Amino acid sequence: MSIDKFFGAKVKRKCLLKSLSENHNSIVLTEGKNIIGRSRETQIADAFCSKNQLNLDVDLDECCVNIFVNGANASGLNGFMIENGKNVKAVHGDIIEVLYGKYNYKIDFEPPPDTSKSKDSSIKDTLNSEAISNFWECIDNNDLVVYTSSYSVPSEKVAGYDLDWTIVKTKSGNVFPKDTNDWEIMLPEIPKKLKLLVQDGFKICIFTNQSGIGKGNFPLEDFKKKIEAVQNRLNIPLQVFIATGRGIFRKPLPGMWNYLQDHKNGGVEISKERSFYVGDAAGRPETKLPVKRKRDHSCVDRLFAFNIGVSFFTPEEHFQGKKKFEWVAPEYNPKTKIDSSNLYEPKTTQVPSENCEIIIMVGLPGSGKSTFSNEYLEPAGYKIINADILGNVQKCLYECEESIKLKKSCAIDNTNIDLESRKKFINLARKYDVDCRCFIMNTSFAHIKHNLVFRVLTDKDHSKINEMILNAMKKKFVEPSLTEGFKEIVKVNIVDGIIKDPEQQNLYNMYLTEK
Template identity: 40%
Template structure:
């Protein structure tokens, strides 16, 4: 074949590949790009995935993070400049992937790509990069991309769950012979001589949550021994809650409501359980729940509370209410209606609040968004413990004891979450 002929054939192949890309297909193994979920920030759906419905299901899976696990940034920059700015993490990687495919494993990438929410061009770059990985490996690789801060983001299990339920032809996963590999392993500084600590433990947590053996890239591709020098970086929810409640859970029905009209103010950090407490103990008794997340502004909350009281209802102020000033208007409202005002303080430890912050994102399939850390900082800055001389008829402390509405919610609660 002449050099000129080879050049023409390469150009034709490239053109064919671009036509298939426009249709959402890759040029290998009949894989196709799909989107799942309701659009979130800037119109992006929460999950983008590459899958081939003509391929058989596999009982064994070899799954991987992508960045700093399968590939590195070629330019040496912190983030890739474009779809071509990458090299294999190690020269053994494509060979190992091809061997795993030959041994009957389904190759899968599960990757968090939060930057997609900020940069529209990044998704296309990631797609092109994944397609090139497949081409150079010469084996089909499914890809699942969590596009931002949503319930598909690792270490939540939603990407894996979606694969099992929709992309494996109903074949059950052999978890004992499957694994997940990633670089976010929680390894501490100098876990081996001269190595810096990992930026997070999200990959190790993800493997734990989905029940697969975890491997670092060094273990998987270089046959190094597993390191024991790592930290989870967040609470173990099962151990934590056992210690907090001495292993007790509760399904008992407690009574906190009154038969006479009143104002109830809840006070506690973000994700401390206030909305669940309102829904469980007051809403069934015709209390109007006043929530700023729904009403948007303090003025609208105060107006809604007044209207409910004017109609004869009791109200629950389901906001963080950290300062005396934030509580004073509702106390005054109660006084103007000549009814008592009680305050319920949710004593949920702050580290558990951070855990619950992620839990409810997963439990609601992303309907409830994660509260950023600044929300906790503002709460701490403004905090004043409630006092009777504010005009409160009663101050009641509520300790956190787990009570789960469903088995699924209990399962999600016990997952590791981000730091």
């Protein structure tokens, strides 16, 4: 019950939609139902906006507006998307977007509602009375650290956020904070927005990569103090997931989200359709007009949202209702599939060959040479020769020669990225007058990096290849040529269906790198 009703006072009140643009009129709303959309009254002429876009049901006593979206295209409230058929409640000071991200109006009750009981205190009144106290826990040798504040309760609706440059920024202006206290709230709209989401039943979760903690560059205890200070400043219940290493918990991998669902949401199934994620690492390019901004350092936040299957917004879109920025998609899309009929280029390639031969595989680590050799060449009768298994190239040459003497074809499953490494085996083919073909993996560098991350995640025997070494090998690479002595050069595509385990295939289909 409102305070006006409690004391029996009859307050003459009106409700306005105050346009935040000089190009559109403010609108007086009457008690009960109001239809807002494309019309002379609103001066909205956008064809994407229905004439009956919004049904606004105004309650002057309670100072609230129930919003129902009639239009085919989404509307918005405080930067949050409202789709067709959805019904939400708005209050004094909220921002309605007649079309999502466009035509912004502020709800203004005159006189304003009574605020003797603050919304901050009402949040806790509506939450579980058995809420736990602030709690820290470490998982998998501190690879994941989780903070659960008082009054954080399970929900099927999760509002997920990155931390740095999304919820907070540095006071100093530095990219990285200089100490525990070098932070401030990123945008003035953030506290109110988060409080409204809590009141609407959302669980607020932060997912942040902090590899500096794992490397020892920043003490975990200091970071804990920062998180608690941020939570106290926002004055809302929070659950924070901190990835300190570079394994499955690090974004864009879904480990933190999966841990929330499996262990930290009280058994409540999260609705991905009703949840979302907000972050600044969105893959946006540098812009000069209309506003100058640097390009995003990565695409990790957007890819994290893609991997877990929820809607994604940048902080400006979500908190301020700004239009969506263009972004640059990663070079490699793991959803792209290559049919087995496109395994070889040219398609007329014969495996096995009619004659005894040496196949020299060519490709950087992670390009798929061993997978292809084991899946296609070995079953076709080829002996697979690999320096990682034998120990050195000399042993590979010996095994290759022994195989040719026995009239058995073989495949050299090494990187063979330069002329010198290939020449030794080509000379051996000439010595015994057998054919020598080159099979080069047609795998992009971005795809290779994806494969290397997948390999480390799924096979503990594989050590991580330093990116500096990988880049050096890329520079050393020399494109194979028929003039080297090859009978044929065949490009090999990695095709769908090689990964047999469904869980591993699901992981492979996700974005695994940060750019």
